[in-house]
Each structure stands twice: as C-alpha cells, then as structure tokens.
Amino acid sequence: MMVNPKILKFLIIVSLSISYAGYCQGTLEDYQRAEAIDTLYRNKVFNNPSEFHWLNDKEFWYRNNAETGTQYILVNAESKTKKAFFDHSLMAGNLSAALQKNINEKEMDLSEFKIEENQLIFQNDSLKFKMDLQSKQVLVTDTIKRERRSREYWGRRNREDEGKPVLSPDGRYEAFIKNANVYIRQPDSEEEFQLSYDGNEGFFYSPNMLWSPDSKKLMAYKVRPGKEHKIYFVESSPEDQLQPKLQSRDYLKPGDEMDFRSPQLFKVSEKRHLPVATDLFLSQFGLYNFKWEEDNSAFTFEFNQRGHQVYRVIKVDAENGNAAAIIDESSPTFIDYSGKKFRHDVPGKTEIIWASERDGYNHLYLYNSQTGKVKNQITSGEWPVREVIAVDNENRKIYFTASGMDEDQDPYLLHYCSIDFDGRNFTRLTSENGNHQVSFSPDKTYYIDQFSRVDLAPEAVLKKTKSQKIVMELEKASIKALENTGWKMPEVFTTAGRDGETDIWGIIVRPTNFDPNKKYPVIEYIYAGPHSSFVPKSFHSNFWAMSSLAELGFIVVQIDGMGTSNRSKAFHDVCWQNLKDAGFPDRKIWIKEAAKKYPYMDAERVGIRGTSAGGQSAGGALVFNSDFYDVAVASCGCHDNRMDKIWWNEQWMGYPVGPQYAASSNVEHADQLQGNLMLIVGEVDDNVDPASTMQFADALIKAGKDFELVVLPGENHTSGGEFGERKRRDFFVKHLLHVDPPSWDQIYKD
Incomplete structure (x- = not known):
C-alpha cells in the first residue's frame, strides 16, 4: 500500500517530537537568553580597529578598542614606530576644561584628526576643536551643524x-x-x-x-x-x-x-x-x-x-x-549593469578601461575609444574582478579587488591586486586566507591590510606595496572575553551543488548551550537576490538575527546557492528568468550534506526565513520546495515579480514581461503550498509593494490554505521589528520544536 509522503513525514515528526521532548528546547530560559544575545556579545572583541586614517604618505592614525579603554594610536610607516597619538590623560583634562564637564580619557570619542600649522584639528559628535601641539591647550572652534536629512525615496x-x-x-x-x-x-x-x-x-x-x-x-x-x-x-x-x-x-x-x-x-x-x-x-x-x-x-x-x-x-x-x-x-541572458559595470576614460588618451563578463568571468579590458577596438584584455583567469579601487593614470596601473583565485580558500574572500593597463605586472597584494580590507597611503607606497574570516579573528598589518612584505604588526584582535560568554564560532561548510562539481558555501551557527547529543531543527536565513552574494565572510561577534534564533534550540544556516553573484557568469545565469529557483537545489543538498556530517542537525525539520527578495524565496520554499522545507516566515516579500520595482525585476526576469513571470510567482502557484507559513508586511512599504503580500494571502485563502498574516501598522520595508521578531520566534518554536512558546510577559519582564 502506498503511503502519502506528507502523512509519512507528519508521523515521523510526531514520533521525533515525542523522542525529543526531554531536551526542553524553546523554554523560557532559551527565550531570555535569545533576548540577551545582543547585549551579551556587545563590546567583547578587543584590539579590532574599525578604520584607519592616513595623515600623509607616511603617517596614519587609528582608534583602538583596547580592554583598558579607547586608545588613539599614531603610526609612522617609514620609521616603523607606533605610539599614542597624544597624551590621553592630558587631552581628557584639557577637553574637560574646554567643555566644563568631566571627560573620561578611556571613553573619548574623537575623530577627523588632521595636523595644520602646528595645530591638531579634530572633532567629537557636536563640536570642532584645535589643540596647540606645543602648549597642548584645547579650544572649541565651531559647532557641527547636522541637517536633518529627509528620507530619500x-x-x-x-x-x-x-x-x-x-x-x-x-x-x-x-x-x-x-x-x-x-x-x-x-x-x-x-x-x-x-x-x-x-x-x-x-x-x-x-x-x-x-x-x-x-x-x-x-x-x-x-x-x-x-x-x-x-x-x-x-x-x-x-x-x-x-x-x-x-x-x-x-x-x-x-x-x-x-x-x-x-x-x-x-x-x-x-x-x-x-x-x-x-x-x-x-x-x-x-x-x-x-x-x-x-x-x-x-x-x-x-x-x-x-x-x-x-x-x-x-x-x-x-x-x-x-x-x-x-x-x-x-549577452543572451543579462548584463549586470548595476553590480559589475565599470568604465574609466583615461585622461589625455583615447582609451577606456571597461569591465565585461564576456569570457565567463568579470574582467577588465582596454579599449581604443576612437576605433572601438579592444587594445588588450587587462585581467584574465577563472576568477572575477570584484571592484576597481583606484586607477593610477600616470603610472598606468589599476588597483582592484578579486576573489576565487585560490583553490584552498573560500572563493568569496576579497583579495587586493594591482596590474598595468597592458595586462602586465599582475601583483597579489594580499594572500592570507581571509577576507581583506586594505587602506592605501596617498602615494600607494604603503597599505594597511586588515583581514579575518567568520571563523578567524581580525588581524591588521602594515605592508610595503612594492614587496608586499609586512612592515609592522598593528593589531591582533582578542576574542577571549567573547568566548567566555559561551559564544560559539560560526563554522564554514562547503559541499558540491546540484551539478556535483560546483562548490556551494555557507555557515553554520549553533546556540551557546549547544549539545551534540540533542537533535536540532535547522532554520535557513535566506537572501538569494542575484545582485550580490550574502553569506558573511568577515569576523563578527554577533550575527544577531541568526544567533538569537539559534538560542531557542535551532541550528541556523546561511548559504549562497547558484543564481547569486560574485562567481562565474554561468553560476550567476541560473537566476535568469527563473527567480523561483533561488538556488534551492543547492541549498537542499548543502543542508543534507551538513546533516550527514553532523547528525544532530535534523534535515527532516527545516524552517526558512527571509525578507524582501528573501521573503519571496521563503514563501517559495513552501510553494515550490515543500518536499524539504516545513516552516517559513516571509517578511515584505515580492511574491510576484510583476508587482515589484521595474529595475530589479526586469534585470533578472527579462523584458518583455512573458510567461516566465507567472512561472516564478508564489501567487500563481499558491495552491501548491504545503507546510506552515507566516507572512509579515509593513502597511506602508514603499520598497516592495505591500499589495504583493496581500495578493499572496488572497490566493492562499482562495486555495483553502491555512497561514498566519502579520500586518505592521506604520512600518515600511522591514523584517518585522521587535513585534515581528517575537512572532517569528514563536512560530518556529511552535511548528519546528512542537512546544508552546512561553508568554511574552514572562520573557520580557524586567
């Protein structure tokens, strides 16, 4: 006798929920811990500067978040010296005198430093100052007038x-x-x-x-x-x-x-x-x-x-x-004009530097602007140019970022390179296995290289451009205080996608009280917009939305499937006139393979959440992929691409508007929905027309489908805000853990 797969899956879930009942996930304590995650993790990573600022070709300063308090550091690249930018105690005292209130030297929030005529010029959030470098006297020179900028639509x-x-x-x-x-x-x-x-x-x-x-x-x-x-x-x-x-x-x-x-x-x-x-x-x-x-x-x-x-x-x-x-x-599919287009007219020359994916990867070409002929391809290889950082017209050199050049590294990690206009003298400025952020000196003689991964704490070094050698170690982040909270480092996981060859990359986030002997439902945080890639690549102490959800008793994952950007043109083209694909064939394989490696990941109980294009995908998970996904929360989704903004949707779905639009529509296929769905929408969303969510709801009602609809008064384009977050957590706990959530009064009481 044939058994309906949905009934069989339901019986399995019931039996598993009975087996897992003793694990007590989704408890009041779990909720309170989830609510505290943001505060718990905040300010627990030290010696991790967010910015570096060059004063001239040889000197730069940065603000360091040391465990002892804020430090302002001055570095001379030529003499290889690092010291306090100024006497912090004296500065605090002089600022206190100038402002007639006590300023704590460990909490000074100063910026925009520059040196002019023996004066140190700087500011805080509301005032401008100058300090005489000899007398050290600090004077207020002006107020900072901040105009209230109206929201630009x-x-x-x-x-x-x-x-x-x-x-x-x-x-x-x-x-x-x-x-x-x-x-x-x-x-x-x-x-x-x-x-x-x-x-x-x-x-x-x-x-x-x-x-x-x-x-x-x-x-x-x-x-x-x-x-x-x-x-x-x-x-x-x-x-x-x-x-x-x-x-x-x-x-x-x-x-x-x-x-x-x-x-x-x-x-x-x-x-x-x-x-x-x-x-x-x-x-x-x-x-x-x-x-x-x-x-x-x-x-x-x-x-x-x-x-x-x-x-x-x-x-x-x-x-x-x-x-x-x-x-x-x-292109027979699309030209990614909004994400990859680059044009630079070389001053005084009949030349244009131009970006194109014509050979299968995003690369740079040098054109003769008079004849329209390609003089030479500048960059080449099975990797994409990600961004042109600077063009040195005088020395005919280009500085740019690229990714995917190393077989033993995550292909999304950003690296910095330089190359001559004629394609010669290609130079890797970064090679360490990390996601890099570089700040060049004005004359490009030196550069600061700060790199990290989601599973590698940040490090900052000073290098010489000509040799790419490290001149000075600047800062290496300390994460001990973060680890002492019980924080679990995200894990990078990769496996082959739908074609059995192309690697698909993502991350796994576990709760602080993770127990490998438990079984954890999996929740995917999805955004599959073809305009970029979205899995974090740099170190963060938080991933707040993912970590807080994990605390309730879930494993939370994020994946970049085929159809997203920053790989090959063929990888990207999967989205063409087919946004419903959203990389789901790759995502399902990825989660199943991760569950094979980690049996505590329950690939039979899988939820998904997303906002905007991610909302469309989350809804589509239960419309087109309910063989795998059980529960979805879709916020402000574009559930029919004919209802959304022209530039984004015609870019990927094509023009004229043909049957491909209906084929990818959650609304048109609402009768196929299986599983538990929550729709969240802001009533005044002017990014994605809120009527898109309401039309999906209308189609579900007409198809006799049960679902939950949360309309947020006065809200624009949003994942749901505080109220939506509460509803989302409860929905996953109820339908994936099969327990009743605690009352909000208990969770949020003082």
Whole structure:
C-alpha cells in the first residue's frame, strides 16, 4: 500500500517530537537568553580597529578598542614606530576644561584628526576643536551643524521638465528651456535666440544640457515621457492625527512604458541643430553618463537596452552628429549593469578601461575609444574582478579587488591586486586566507591590510606595496572575553551543488548551550537576490538575527546557492528568468550534506526565513520546495515579480514581461503550498509593494490554505521589528520544536 509522503513525514515528526521532548528546547530560559544575545556579545572583541586614517604618505592614525579603554594610536610607516597619538590623560583634562564637564580619557570619542600649522584639528559628535601641539591647550572652534536629512525615496522620478539655466564654461552664454525648446542668451540679458524648433509638449527638451569644454557646442536631449505608475497605501495610525492618511509613491513596475530620450547636438555660434539618429539606442531602459571629450570632438553616453541584454557606449561626432557604438556589450541572458559595470576614460588618451563578463568571468579590458577596438584584455583567469579601487593614470596601473583565485580558500574572500593597463605586472597584494580590507597611503607606497574570516579573528598589518612584505604588526584582535560568554564560532561548510562539481558555501551557527547529543531543527536565513552574494565572510561577534534564533534550540544556516553573484557568469545565469529557483537545489543538498556530517542537525525539520527578495524565496520554499522545507516566515516579500520595482525585476526576469513571470510567482502557484507559513508586511512599504503580500494571502485563502498574516501598522520595508521578531520566534518554536512558546510577559519582564 502506498503511503502519502506528507502523512509519512507528519508521523515521523510526531514520533521525533515525542523522542525529543526531554531536551526542553524553546523554554523560557532559551527565550531570555535569545533576548540577551545582543547585549551579551556587545563590546567583547578587543584590539579590532574599525578604520584607519592616513595623515600623509607616511603617517596614519587609528582608534583602538583596547580592554583598558579607547586608545588613539599614531603610526609612522617609514620609521616603523607606533605610539599614542597624544597624551590621553592630558587631552581628557584639557577637553574637560574646554567643555566644563568631566571627560573620561578611556571613553573619548574623537575623530577627523588632521595636523595644520602646528595645530591638531579634530572633532567629537557636536563640536570642532584645535589643540596647540606645543602648549597642548584645547579650544572649541565651531559647532557641527547636522541637517536633518529627509528620507530619500529610491523610486522618485527626476523631473525632466524643470531645471535652471545652464551656464557655458566661458560664462558668456546660458542655455535654458522655453516652450519645450532650447534657447540661448547672455546672462542677465533680455536678448535670446532659439536653437531648437522640434520640441513640443509630448516630446520636450530637458534642462539637463551639457556644454562642450570650449563653449561652442551644446548637447541637449528631448524626452518623450513614459507611463506614470503610482502605488497607494493607507497609513492607519499616523502620529500627528487620528484619521488615517492615504499615501502614494512613484513606482514603475515591469512592463511599464519608460521615458525615451533623444540626444541632440547644437553648434551654438552657427545656431545650427544637428539631429542624432536614434537607431543605436531604441528600446531604452536608460541613457546615462553624458560627457564631452576633452578636445571637444565628440560627446559620449551609455545606453542600457530594455531587457538588459545590450549595453553600449555611444559616441556622437561633434562635427556632423553621426553616432557610433565604441563599446557594444551583449549577452543572451543579462548584463549586470548595476553590480559589475565599470568604465574609466583615461585622461589625455583615447582609451577606456571597461569591465565585461564576456569570457565567463568579470574582467577588465582596454579599449581604443576612437576605433572601438579592444587594445588588450587587462585581467584574465577563472576568477572575477570584484571592484576597481583606484586607477593610477600616470603610472598606468589599476588597483582592484578579486576573489576565487585560490583553490584552498573560500572563493568569496576579497583579495587586493594591482596590474598595468597592458595586462602586465599582475601583483597579489594580499594572500592570507581571509577576507581583506586594505587602506592605501596617498602615494600607494604603503597599505594597511586588515583581514579575518567568520571563523578567524581580525588581524591588521602594515605592508610595503612594492614587496608586499609586512612592515609592522598593528593589531591582533582578542576574542577571549567573547568566548567566555559561551559564544560559539560560526563554522564554514562547503559541499558540491546540484551539478556535483560546483562548490556551494555557507555557515553554520549553533546556540551557546549547544549539545551534540540533542537533535536540532535547522532554520535557513535566506537572501538569494542575484545582485550580490550574502553569506558573511568577515569576523563578527554577533550575527544577531541568526544567533538569537539559534538560542531557542535551532541550528541556523546561511548559504549562497547558484543564481547569486560574485562567481562565474554561468553560476550567476541560473537566476535568469527563473527567480523561483533561488538556488534551492543547492541549498537542499548543502543542508543534507551538513546533516550527514553532523547528525544532530535534523534535515527532516527545516524552517526558512527571509525578507524582501528573501521573503519571496521563503514563501517559495513552501510553494515550490515543500518536499524539504516545513516552516517559513516571509517578511515584505515580492511574491510576484510583476508587482515589484521595474529595475530589479526586469534585470533578472527579462523584458518583455512573458510567461516566465507567472512561472516564478508564489501567487500563481499558491495552491501548491504545503507546510506552515507566516507572512509579515509593513502597511506602508514603499520598497516592495505591500499589495504583493496581500495578493499572496488572497490566493492562499482562495486555495483553502491555512497561514498566519502579520500586518505592521506604520512600518515600511522591514523584517518585522521587535513585534515581528517575537512572532517569528514563536512560530518556529511552535511548528519546528512542537512546544508552546512561553508568554511574552514572562520573557520580557524586567
């Protein structure tokens, strides 16, 4: 007789819950410990500077969090000396006198140090000071005025029909828009003349114009406005009034019509308009980075084609208005313009440094900007360039970070390198098995290398750039006080993914009272957005969200599966038009393999939590992967990519909007959901339209599915805040540990 797999799994869970009942996980004590984790771990790692600051080519300072209190250290790289930046006791006394209140020398919070004319200039959080280096007298010189910055909304559309006149570099003329057309006049003059005559209300000129360096030519572009799309929500409980407020935001979604821009060239002295053919930049997602050549011979701009499969650098000849693509990048899947694009125009040269994944990894190329031909590939190998840190034009050298160059290291660990424009003299500046953060001296003669891993305490050393040799040991972090709390170091775990070859990396977090004789359900913390990779690589004492959840009686894991970034192009392309994949085939294998190694990890009781794109994945775990996942908490999820922001979703799901969108939708497939689901959403979320969560809930109700819905009044894009965290913990304890959570009154009482 065939047994329904779901019924069999339920019977196994029941029997296991009876067997595990004596282990008493999810108790009041577990909750109280989880609540105390942040305080318990805080300030328990010493000799771990967060920043280093160069004063000149040879000297730098840093603030060290020593066990005895805050230290300000001055280092001279040339003489290899390290000493107190100043007399801490004297400084505290002089600050106390200047501020007329007691300043503790071990708790001074000072920054922005610089030395000018025998004066040490610095500040705290509200005042600026100077100290005479001879008399040591400290004086307050100014207050720090901090303007309250209003929250900048990511989706705000630039107004192309508003703007000030644009003054020419020589100051003789200003260009402005009148009646949708381009006009020129002398500043403070009534006399004006019209340059364009083809602008109108539906296809008007933008005031975002650009003069040539010699003030003889002008680039302006016409705009045909696209569709306006707003999302609306009700703020139920505003602080300043009793009645609710209706709010709205600009919010383009996949498939919406976008603005079309048409660059035009004007020879100002001749009052001549040279139209520019649009065939190279039709179907626009956007035009960016308009700039004139230094010699006034042309202007360039970048074109991102709708669908993100073509990206061009286009040059417009200033004599005749002819347009040509000098860089023409294409991909059968997508071009990661938001995460990997890099362009550097070499001053005084007809050269462009450009990043491309055309050979399967993100690498740098040197282009001839006149011919559009590749002069040479600069970097190469089965590893990606992660970021260009600096370009030394004079010495024709590039400083950059890369990862995946060492077979015996985690392929996500950042390393620093340098290379010449012609691809020669490739130099590894870091090689230690860690995630590196480098700070160069202004002249690049020295650099500070601070490195760590999640399972390796931080270390900072000073090195010489030419030899990469260590000049001085600076600080080595002490974690003894942290370990004394019972803290367990996260473990890095790797295994082959779905293809049996590609390594998948993640971390395992255990509770402080970990007992290998117990059985622990597994909870995965997921974020699978294709724009990056997300498993931490540097040492942290906390991982608060993961550690606090683990304290309740769980093993918590985080994994980067296929479809995320910072590996090969093929690894990344798994996400293409298939966000529901979210690396789940790799994640399930990873957890199963970890459970084989560690039998206390129960791969039959697996939960998952995530926010935003992670919320979509958490919901998708029970919609598309309920053969493995049992419990999910999805916060502010984009449960249907047609409902979310245009730029992020068309980047990975493609354009035009086709059946692939419905195929990845939790809403469309809500009837497939199995397991226990909690949805959390902020009622005024303007990052992911909250209607996405509500539509998922509606589809689940219509499909007869049981679930929990938590709506947070007044909250924006959030994992849930304090209330959501409580609900999430209780949900996992109830459905994975199969015990009733203690009351909140007991947990949170003083």
